[in-house]
Amino acid sequence: MSAAAAPKVYGWCPGALRPMMSGDGLVVRVRAPLGRLSVAQARGVARLSQEYGNGLLDISARANLQMRGIREEAHEELIAGLRGLGLIDPDPRAEARRNVILAPFWQEGGDTRAIASELSAALTAATDLSLPGKFGFAVDCGETPVLQDTAADIRIERAGGQLVLRADGAETGKAVTRESAAEEALSLARWFVETGGVTDGRGRMKLHLAKGIALPAGHTAPRAIASFTAKPGIVSAGRLAALEFGQMPAATLAQLADHGEIRLTPWRMLLVEGPKDLPPLPGLILDATDPRLQVVACTGAPGCLQALSSTRSLARELAPFIPAGTRLHVSGCTKGCACPRTAPLTLTATGQNEFSLIRNGTAADQPLKTRLSADALRAAPELLREGS
Ligand code: SF4
Incomplete structure (x- = not known):
């Protein structure tokens, strides 16, 4: 791997008080107490995201809410707003x-x-x-x-x-x-x-x-040993709804708050307390058979400074071609943020719209095929299965 392609490893996670700069502005991670947003908190976060950021919210693998595209000069005002909502700790430590x-x-x-x-x-x-x-x-x-x-x-x-x-x-x-x-x-x-x-x-x-x-x-x-796979649908506490690539527009969060308090999960899903059904909203996946549940993709370019290519449009287009029970991970670099573990299929960007294919490995593992263009994969998704 060339030095230019080596992703930077930070060893710490961004927080609200210690944000991280990304390609689209600051990433401000909100650690909601007990992983739950009240109706007022959800509406407030949505409003602050639209006011100080780019109006996009991620849910992290540790069930935290990430506000994206926050303008550096607006961070202080944002923190004051989040503090008013009861979402800020006494200090960064x-x-x-x-x-x-x-x-x-x-x-x-x-x-x-x-x-x-x-x-x-x-x-x-x-x-x-x-x-x-x-x-x-x-x-x-x-x-x-x-x-x-x-x-x-x-x-x-x-x-x-x-x-x-x-x-x-x-x-x-x-x-x-x-x-x-x-x-x-x-x-x-x-x-x-x-x-x-x-x-x-x-x-x-x-x-x-x-x-x-x-x-x-x-x-x-x-110890107990258990395996659990979350799927969108009705559960005892309410309704699980998945987010496409773990992201939603702030307006979706505000509209979900009309239906109940919201629990954040580590599965790129939200649990809306109470209602037995939800309306279709931008970014939500409500159907457990939706093919987009079989793909994961990191932020990619231009949102991540380390990305060598965009990722999500390709993942979205390839999703219908992924065989049932298989998962495709599309990564903007070898860091593999969206899926640090092994995946049956991984496409790791090696240049703009150019990918390596890794089977049963991580984004950093030895590829089976290299120099696959995004256009070639779109035109012939069976390339993903060849050689298996
Ligand atoms: S894996 Fe994706 S999000 Fe993570 S550093 Fe690389 S390009 Fe950025």
Whole structure:
């Protein structure tokens, strides 16, 4: 790979107080408390996005809302507006620490919401705790875990009828109660730091354990193993709606707020509480058989400064040709932001409208074919399957 093609790795995630510059302006990531927007918050974010940004909103793989195209000079006013909506942490370090994702199907009075709430408050208050920017917690206490494919370093799950605190990468965890879970999670985070899990501000639990570091005593409870695939449709808490490429116009968020409070999910979907159906709105995918659910594509050019090509128009056009049960990832560079894991098919841009094809790999893996033009792929989508 040429130096020009090497993507920049930041090792931290943008927040609202610590935004990141992109090709279309600042990216301001809003970490909504407990992954939920009230009707007023959703309408307010939509208005601020239109006023200070380009009116586009992303939902991240950690269920955060990203406001795109924010003008640099408007950042301060935007933060004041978000603070007024109750969506801003006391400072950037507290914002970074409160990296808690909860299973979107939580119920009022249930363990998931109660523990996530206590853990969020404890992390905000833990001013002496310095965790890597990407270090996160998953609170997933429904009957069956739904977040095991979502990145997290410390998990609280239900297994065999009891709550289990588990370090990501470990096959066993520690039995906890609703009352002790948040405190035990914080202790495990402190253990991670004290046992050398952080180097130059970076570190992940799974990599730490892979070095052979032994867990603290008591982590002997068996874990739950579950696989979950979210699909648009009706669920007990409301209606799941997918977003095309995880993005929607701000106007769509404002209109969704007319139907109920909104939960953010890590699956590029929103859960609108209450209603059993939603109207078709720009950016929404409501049908579980929509072929666009089989493609993922990062921002690409011109929105990302590192992109070597646009990505989403090609992904949209190829979607109907992707065989059922297969997934296509179109990436603007080898960083593979939209799908860090392996995908059955990946097209990685190597130049403007030029791609390499990788099978069963990541965007950075060895390609099966190179120098495929976007036009050639559009004209003959079977190129994706040849050689399989
Ligand atoms: S993968 Fe896409 S969004 Fe990520 S840095 Fe590369 S071009 Fe940008």
